[in-house]
Amino acid sequence: MARAVSTQRKAFNTVVAWGVALLIAFPIIWTVLTSFKPEPQAVATPPIWLGFDWTTKNYHDVVQQRGYFSFFLNSVIIALGSTALGLLIAIPAAWSMAFVPGRRTRDLLMWMLSTKMMPAVAVLTPLYLIFRTLGLLDSRLGLVVVLMLINLPIIVWMLYTYFKEIPGEILEAARMDGASLWNEILYVLTPMAIPGIASTLILNIILAWNEAFWTIILTVTDAAPLTKFISGFSSPQGLFYAKLSAASTMAIAPILIMGWFSQKQLVRGLTFGAVK
Amino acid sequence: MGQITLSKVAKRFGDAEVIPPLDLIIDDGEFVVFVGPSGCGKSTLLRLIAGLEDTSDGRILIDGKDATALGPAQRGLAMVFQSYALYPHMSVRSNIAFPLKMAGLDKAEQDRRVEGAAKVLNLTNYLDRRPGQLSGGQRQRVAIGRAIVREPAAFLFDEPLSNLDAALRVGMRLEISELHERLKTTMIYVTHDQVEAMTMADKIVVLNAGRIEQVGSPLELYRTPRNLFVAGFIGSPKMSFITGAEAQKAGGATVGVRPEHLRVSPSEGPWRGTVGVSEHLGSDTFFHVHDTGLAPVITVRADGEVALSHGDTVHLTPQADKIHRFDQNGLRI
Numbered sequence: 001m002a003r004a005v006s007t008q009r010k011a012f013n014t015v016v017a018w019g020v021a022l023l024i025a026f027p028i029i030w031t032v033l034t035s036f037k038p039e040p041q042a043v044a045t046p047p048i049w050l051g052f053d054w055t056t057k058n059y060h061d062v063v064q065q066r067g068y069f070s071f072f073l074n075s076v077i078i079a080l081g082s083t084a085l086g087l088l089i090a091i092p093a094a095w096s097m098a099f100v101p102g103r104r105t106r107d108l109l110m111w112m113l114s115t116k117m118m119p120a121v122a123v124l125t126p127l128y129l130i131f132r133t134l135g136l137l138d139s140r141l142g143l144v145v146v147l148m149l150i151n152l153p154i155i156v157w158m159l160y161t162y163f164k165e166i167p168g169e170i171l172e173a174a175r176m177d178g179a180s181l182w183n184e185i186l187y188v189l190t191p192m193a194i195p196g197i198a199s200t201l202i203l204n205i206i207l208a209w210n211e212a213f214w215t216i217i218l219t220v221t222d223a224a225p226l227t228k229f230i231s232g233f234s235s236p237q238g239l240f241y242a243k244l245s246a247a248s249t250m251a252i253a254p255i256l257i258m259g260w261f262s263q264k265q266l267v268r269g270l271t272f273g274a275v276k
Numbered sequence: 277m278g279q280i281t282l283s284k285v286a287k288r289f290g291d292a293e294v295i296p297p298l299d300l301i302i303d304d305g306e307f308v309v310f311v312g313p314s315g316c317g318k319s320t321l322l323r324l325i326a327g328l329e330d331t332s333d334g335r336i337l338i339d340g341k342d343a344t345a346l347g348p349a350q351r352g353l354a355m356v357f358q359s360y361a362l363y364p365h366m367s368v369r370s371n372i373a374f375p376l377k378m379a380g381l382d383k384a385e386q387d388r389r390v391e392g393a394a395k396v397l398n399l400t401n402y403l404d405r406r407p408g409q410l411s412g413g414q415r416q417r418v419a420i421g422r423a424i425v426r427e428p429a430a431f432l433f434d435e436p437l438s439n440l441d442a443a444l445r446v447g448m449r450l451e452i453s454e455l456h457e458r459l460k461t462t463m464i465y466v467t468h469d470q471v472e473a474m475t476m477a478d479k480i481v482v483l484n485a486g487r488i489e490q491v492g493s494p495l496e497l498y499r500t501p502r503n504l505f506v507a508g509f510i511g512s513p514k515m516s517f518i519t520g521a522e523a524q525k526a527g528g529a530t531v532g533v534r535p536e537h538l539r540v541s542p543s544e545g546p547w548r549g550t551v552g553v554s555e556h557l558g559s560d561t562f563f564h565v566h567d568t569g570l571a572p573v574i575t576v577r578a579d580g581e582v583a584l585s586h587g588d589t590v591h592l593t594p595q596a597d598k599i600h601r602f603d604q605n606g607l608r609i
Contacts, residue, residue: 169358169361173361173363175348176326177426178378178379178426183378188363192365
């Protein structure tokens with residue numbers, strides 16, 4: 001029997017849910033509002049909520065003076081590049097773990113995941129020195145490789161979880177039908193796992209887009225993505241909150257829009273395998 | 277051609293030997309059924325022949341050539357799986373054409389063969405559908421179509437009808453038998469359903485714990501089971517076994533009588549018991565008779581018109597020439 005929920009209880013739940021949602025979204029809402037304020041009103045005390053002089057000057061300044069689009073382009077290349085490279089490596093890896101597991105496969109998966117618990121700063125010096133030796137500092141290629149490596153455990157895990165759901169008999173049928181390993185992955189496994197691969201792709205793009213530690217440390221100008229663009233606003237001349245907010249809004253807008261349109265896929269990806 | 281020879285083939289998973297070394301010859305064009313209880317190794321044996329599992333020992337020859345080290349695709353065999361194993365993202369046409377595409381056949385030849393298979397299997401109207409839009413029987417026919425177009429040396433069926441409902445199963449059973457008549461290609465069929473085994477096979481291989489208990493035609497196995505296991509496994513309802521003095525009197529340590537070889541009477545017969553459960557099939561009725569002092573239960577087949585109630589006393593008479601005698605080791609005398 002379904003549990004009866006009273007109208008008051010429903011109203012209370014709705015208010016609480018909206019309250020929590022607003023609390024979570026508040027920093028983003030405040031950033032967006034601030035980005036439309038003139039600089040003096042952005043730091044006014046008490047804060048001005050909506051009754052300020054709306055302006056788009058901050059956006060104009062950010063785009064004109066700071067070269068937003070080159071940072072944006074770098075972010076796109078690094079996020080997409082690291083994701084594509086990660087998938088290229090992770091799909092065969094997850095295939096072998098899901099369909100031809102060894103005795104230590106589970107341990108290997110756990111170990112891979114455990115690397116995510118390692119503080120990034122622990123490998124800062126060796127990685128910096130390696131990058132300097134190989135001439136990869138401030139290069140898009142270097143960042144693509146680093147971000148791919150950082151997110152590879154998550155990509156492998158997500159794909160492994162998806163692949164485990166695909167019946168092994170279908171792959172055996174492909175083998176009987178004369179498919180080579182490559183054809184089996186290309187024509188059978190990958191198309192069947194497209195929802196899983198899409199979720200993994202979206203999540204990885206978001207993670208790579210938001211990554212700030214390595215992207216700020218390993219770049220100067222040429223390969224600098226939007227994270228570096230934002231950090232550039234904390235200049236010694238003082239903080240420009242309104243411009244910083246405009247820059248932040250422009251940095252998060254693309255990924256926010258992508259996330260909004262793919263939220264169904266994303267939620268499915270993150271909860272896949274949780275329930276049958 | 278499609279002669280398959282297993283020579284001392286064995287399979288071990290770690291320390292567990294699931295198939296002790298066995299020999300078997302399957303002749304070209306034969307319909308061979310591997311039958312046995314769950315876990316007896318029949319599917320494993322089929323997978324060894326298919327190349328989906330590696331043998332631990334022994335050799336597998338296909339048309340005289342050693343195929344032991346060959347991959348599944350190189351053996352020239354086609355397999356139909358229990359779950360159909362269709363590619364859900366492809367149309368029926370693409371599913372059937374997939375092995376041809378993998379073999380590098382040109383598009384015109386692919387289309388010709390797909391159309392041909394679809395015609396044989398009544399799938400012409402469904403070629404542009406996805407497997408998800410088909411019924412269980414249609415899906416199984418697509419799986420068979422995918423096997424047919426390869427023109428394999430032999431077909432391997434792994435419990436292909438298990439997922440179908442009873443009525444459809446009977447229909448598909450006939451279709452597969454007709455297909456065998458038409459193609460005359462070797463077929464190896466795995467099932468735990470002895471009705472399928474009896475009705476479809478030229479030769480039945482009865483397996484138990486990875487060992488071959490007996491190989492023979494369905495009627496050979498029914499009439500002259502080599503041991504107690506085969507005697508108990510072949511025949512439905514199963515044979516009743518009697519031990520003790522009555523068995524010795526009949527000339528064996530154990531004697532077996534099939535339900536259809538017992539006559540039931542309210543007053544006459546050497547074995548007396550009480551009717552338990554009655555199963556009415558219309559044409560026949562099976563009575564489960566207790567309290568005979570010979571076996572816990574003796575099953576009797578009677579005409580559907582025979583009316584006996586729970587608790588009635590009955591007398592049973594076995595047909596003397598249909599009694600099966602077994603020695604102390606369970607082997608046929």
